[in-house]
Amino acid sequence: MTTYLIQGAAIGAGAPTDLLLRDGVIAETGTGLSAAGAERIDAGGLVALPGFVDLHTHLRQPGREDAETVETGSMAAALGGYTAVCAMANTDPVADTAGVVEQVWRLGQEAGLVDVQPVGAITVGLAGERLAELGAMAESAARVRMFSDDGHCLADPALMRRALEYVKAFGGIIAQHAEEPRLTQGAQMNEGVQSARLGLTGWPAVAEEAIIARDALLAGHVGSRLHVCHVSTAGSVEIIRWAKSKGWQVTAEVTPHHLLLTDELAGGYDPVFKVNPPLRTAEDVGALREGLADGTIDVVATDHAPHTREDKECEWGCARPGMLGLETALGVVAEAMISTGLLDWDGVADRMSTAPARIAGLSGHGRRLETGAPANLVLVDPAAPWTVRADELASISRNTPYAGLRLPARPVATFLRGHATVLDGKGQW
Amino acid sequence: MIRHLLSAADLGRDDALLVLDTAIEMAATASRSVKKLPTLRGRTVVNLFYEDSTRTRISFEAAAKRLSADVINFSAKGSSVSKGESLKDTALTLQAMGADAVVIRHPESGAPYRLAQWLDGVVINAGDGTHEHPTQALLDAYTMRSRLGRIDGLRVTIVGDVLHSRVARSNVLLLDTLGAEVTLVAPPTLLPVGVEAWPATVSYDLDAVLPKSDVVMMLRVQRERMNDSYFPTQREYSRRYGLDVRRLGALPEHAIVMHPGPMNRGMEIAPQVADSPRSTIVEQVSNGVSVRMAVMYLLLGGSGSKENS
Numbered sequence: 186m187t188t189y190l191i192q193g194a195a196i197g198a199g200a201p202t203d204l205l206l207r208d209g210v211i212a213e214t215g216t217g218l219s220a221a222g223a224e225r226i227d228a229g230g231l232v233a234l235p236g237f238v239d240l241h242t243h244l245r246q247p248g249r250e251d252a253e254t255v256e257t258g259s260m261a262a263a264l265g266g267y268t269a270v271c272a273m274a275n276t277d278p279v280a281d282t283a284g285v286v287e288q289v290w291r292l293g294q295e296a297g298l299v300d301v302q303p304v305g306a307i308t309v310g311l312a313g314e315r316l317a318e319l320g321a322m323a324e325s326a327a328r329v330r331m332f333s334d335d336g337h338c339l340a341d342p343a344l345m346r347r348a349l350e351y352v353k354a355f356g357g358i359i360a361q362h363a364e365e366p367r368l369t370q371g372a373q374m375n376e377g378v379q380s381a382r383l384g385l386t387g388w389p390a391v392a393e394e395a396i397i398a399r400d401a402l403l404a405g406h407v408g409s410r411l412h413v414c415h416v417s418t419a420g421s422v423e424i425i426r427w428a429k430s431k432g433w434q435v436t437a438e439v440t441p442h443h444l445l446l447t448d449e450l451a452g453g454y455d456p457v458f459k460v461n462p463p464l465r466t467a468e469d470v471g472a473l474r475e476g477l478a479d480g481t482i483d484v485v486a487t488d489h490a491p492h493t494r495e496d497k498e499c500e501w502g503c504a505r506p507g508m509l510g511l512e513t514a515l516g517v518v519a520e521a522m523i524s525t526g527l528l529d530w531d532g533v534a535d536r537m538s539t540a541p542a543r544i545a546g547l548s549g550h551g552r553r554l555e556t557g558a559p560a561n562l563v564l565v566d567p568a569a570p571w572t573v574r575a576d577e578l579a580s581i582s583r584n585t586p587y588a589g590l591r592l593p594a595r596p597v598a599t600f601l602r603g604h605a606t607v608l609d610g611k612g613q614w
Numbered sequence: 615m616i617r618h619l620l621s622a623a624d625l626g627r628d629d630a631l632l633v634l635d636t637a638i639e640m641a642a643t644a645s646r647s648v649k650k651l652p653t654l655r656g657r658t659v660v661n662l663f664y665e666d667s668t669r670t671r672i673s674f675e676a677a678a679k680r681l682s683a684d685v686i687n688f689s690a691k692g693s694s695v696s697k698g699e700s701l702k703d704t705a706l707t708l709q710a711m712g713a714d715a716v717v718i719r720h721p722e723s724g725a726p727y728r729l730a731q732w733l734d735g736v737v738i739n740a741g742d743g744t745h746e747h748p749t750q751a752l753l754d755a756y757t758m759r760s761r762l763g764r765i766d767g768l769r770v771t772i773v774g775d776v777l778h779s780r781v782a783r784s785n786v787l788l789l790d791t792l793g794a795e796v797t798l799v800a801p802p803t804l805l806p807v808g809v810e811a812w813p814a815t816v817s818y819d820l821d822a823v824l825p826k827s828d829v830v831m832m833l834r835v836q837r838e839r840m841n842d843s844y845f846p847t848q849r850e851y852s853r854r855y856g857l858d859v860r861r862l863g864a865l866p867e868h869a870i871v872m873h874p875g876p877m878n879r880g881m882e883i884a885p886q887v888a889d890s891p892r893s894t895i896v897e898q899v900s901n902g903v904s905v906r907m908a909v910m911y912l913l914l915g916g917s918g919s920k921e922n923s
Binding site: 373376377378379380381382383384385386387389453454455495498499500501502503 | 700701702720721722723724725727728742743744745746780783806807808809810811812
C-alpha cells in the first residue's frame with residue numbers, strides 16, 4: 186500500500202500542515218515531515234478536509250443501470266471528494282429487504298471507491314402502507330440505520346409515528362421526503378409567479394412545510410430522530426429552527442442546487458431544471474444559505490439523481506425530476522457559501538462531512554484530520570475555477586443543471602482509508 | 615419580425631399591430647372570387663396536433679391553404695414519451711421532411727419551446743397545455759379592434775378558469791402590450807398563485823366589474839374542474855360567474871361579449887347571450903383564419919420577415 190506524504194495543506198481554515206497517510210490512517214501530522222518511500226504530494230495552496238459524506242445519493246442499481254450503477258456513481262462520488270455515500274432505497278426492486286440492501290452494500294465494496302451505505306425503505310415497496318422489515322435491514326451486513334421512502338412522502342401520520350418509534354430500538358433515523366401528496370398532485374415546479382406565467386402546475390411551499398411541522402411534532406412526541414431530506418423553502422428553515430429550539434432530535438439537509446438555482450430557470454421548459462422538490466425563489470435560496478450557515482440545516486446532501494437522456498429530452502411535464510450532484514457539489518457550495526463569506530472551510534468540513542457522518546452513524550468518516558484517524562480525506566483547490574461540461578462527468582447520465590457554469594473550487598485528490606481514489610483531479614481506476 | 619410565435623409576449627407592440635394590420639389585408643382577400651394568395655407556394659406547413667381541436671386545426675389549415683402552402687396534418691393524439699415516438703424524434707422526422715413551419719397543439723405546457731430547439735423551421739404555438747394560445751389572443755384583439763375601433767384603453771374583463779386557461783394567459787399579455795386594461799374575474803380557486811405579477815386587476819365580483827367593461831370574455835369551464843372542488847356546484851358557478859341575460863343588461867351599450875369556444879351553454883354563458891348581436895363568437899372563428907394567415911405570411915414569407923430575422 187502506497188504511503189502518501191501530503192505537504193503543506195491547510196487543515197480546513199487552519200494553517201498549512203503535512204499529513205502522512207500510512208496503512209489506512211493518518212500516521213503523523215506536523216510541519217517538515219519526511220518519510221522514506223512515501224509518495225509526496227505538494228499540497229501548497231490546497232485545503233485538506235475530511236472526506237465528504239453524502240446522505241442522499243441515487244445510484245439507480247439495481248434496476249436502472251442505464252442511468253447509473255453503484256460503480257459509476259462511486260466514481261462520480263470520489264471525483265466529488267466523497268468517501269461515503271448513502272444510497273437511497275428507490276431502486277427496482279426497492280431496497281426494502283435485507284437481501285437488496287446487502288446487494289447494494291456488496292456492490293459498493295466491490296467498486297471500492299467510496300463506502301456505499303444503503304438506506305432502507307421505510308415501507309414495503311415505498312407504497313406507504315406497511316413497514317418494511319426495518320430490523321432485518323439493521324441487522325444485515327449493510328447495517329442500515331437510516332430509513333427513507335425518498336421519492337415518496339410517508340404521508341400517513343400514524344405510519345410515520347410508528348416508523349419513528351420503531352427504529353429507536355436500533356438507533357435508527359427516519360429521513361422524510363416532505364411532500365404532502367394531495368397538495369402536489371400533478372405538480373411540476375414551485376408554485377408562484379413563474380408557475381403562473383408558465384402554466385405549469387404549482388408545487389406549493391406549504392406542501393413541504395406542513396409535513397415537516399407534523400413530523401417534527403411527532404419526533405418530539407415519541408422522542409425519536411427525524412431527518413428532513415432536501416429542505417427547499419424559507420418556511421421550512423423556520424420550522425426546523427423552531428423544532429430544534431424545542432430540543433427535539435431533528436436534523437435537515439439542503440441540496441447544492443437549492444443553494445444556487447431558482448425557479449426562473451424553468452422559463453425555457455428545459456427539464457434539466459426539473460427536480461423534486463422544485464427549484465424555489467431567490468428569497469428561499471437566501472434563507473437556505475443562512476440556515477446552513479447558522480446550523481439550522483445540518484448538512485449539504487446532493488440528491489444526486491441520474492436520469493437517462495430519454496427521460497430528460499422531452500416535454501417538461503413528461504420528464505423525470507432530478508439532477509446530477511456529486512461531482513459539482515463542492516464547487517457549488519464554494520460558490521454559494523465560501524464566496525459569500527457565509528461559511529469558512531471548517532464550516533464546509535462540518536456540513537459536508539462531520540455532520541452527515543454523525544447523522545448516518547458512519548464512525549470512520551467525518552473525523553478530524555489528526556494522528557490516528559482513518560485516512561478518509563479530500564484535498565480541495567479553493568482557487569481553481571472550472572467550467573462544468575456534462576460530457577466530462579463520470580456519471581453515466583448527463584443531467585447536470587450546471588453545464589457551462591463556472592465554479593470557483595474543485596476537489597483534486599481523494600483518499601479512502603489511505604488509498605488514493607483521485608489524484609490530480611483524475612480518478613485512479 | 616420574430617422567428618417563432620411561442621408566446622404572446624414574443625410580440626412587441628409594433629409586431630402585434632403589424633399582424634393585426636396584415637390580417638385586415640388577408641380578410642379582404644376572402645371576399646375576392648379567387649381567395650388564394652401565392653405567397654407560400656412550395657412551402658410546407660405541418661399541423662402537429664397532440665390534442666383534438668378540430669376548430670383550431672381547420673383554421674390553421676384554411677389559413678395555410680389560402681396562402682398556397684402545402685399542408686400536412688399530423689395527428690399525434692395520445693402520443694407521448696410513454697407510448698410511441700418522442701417529441702424529439704417527431705421533430706427530427708418533420709425536419710427531414712422539410713417542414714418550413716410546424717403548428718403545434720400539445721397538452722404539455724412548453725412543448726413548442728422544446729420543439730423549436732429541435733428543428734430549424736418556424737414553430738407556431740397553437741395551444742400548449744395551460745400555458746398559452748397566442749393566435750387566439752391575436753384573433754381576439756383583431757375582433758375587438760374591428761368591433762370597437764381600437765384596443766388602446768379598452769377595459770377588457772376575462773371571466774372564468776384563469777388558472778388553467780391558455781387563452782387567458784395569452785390575452786393578458788397581448789392586451790397589455792396593446793394598451794388595454796384587463797380585469798380577471800374568477801372564483802379565487804381558479805386564479806393562479808402568482809397572478810399578482812400579471813399586468814391585470816383581479817376581482818371576485820362579476821356584477822361590480824360588468825358596468826365598467828367594454829369587452830367581456832367568457833372562458834370555458836372544463837368538465838373535470840367541476841369534480842375537483844374548485845367550486846361547489848355547476849349551478850353555484852353559473853349563478854356567481856355565468857353571463858346571463860340580466861348581467862348582459864348591466865354592460866354598457868357598446869360592450870361586446872366574446873368566447874373562445876367551445877361553449878358550455880347554460881354554464882358560463884346563457885344561450886340568449888351567446889346568440890345576441892353583442893356576441894362576437896362566430897366572427898371570432900372567421901377572424902381566426904385571417905389572423906393565422908397574417909402570422910404565417912409574416913413568419914414564413916411575407917415582407918419584413920427575412921431581412922429582420
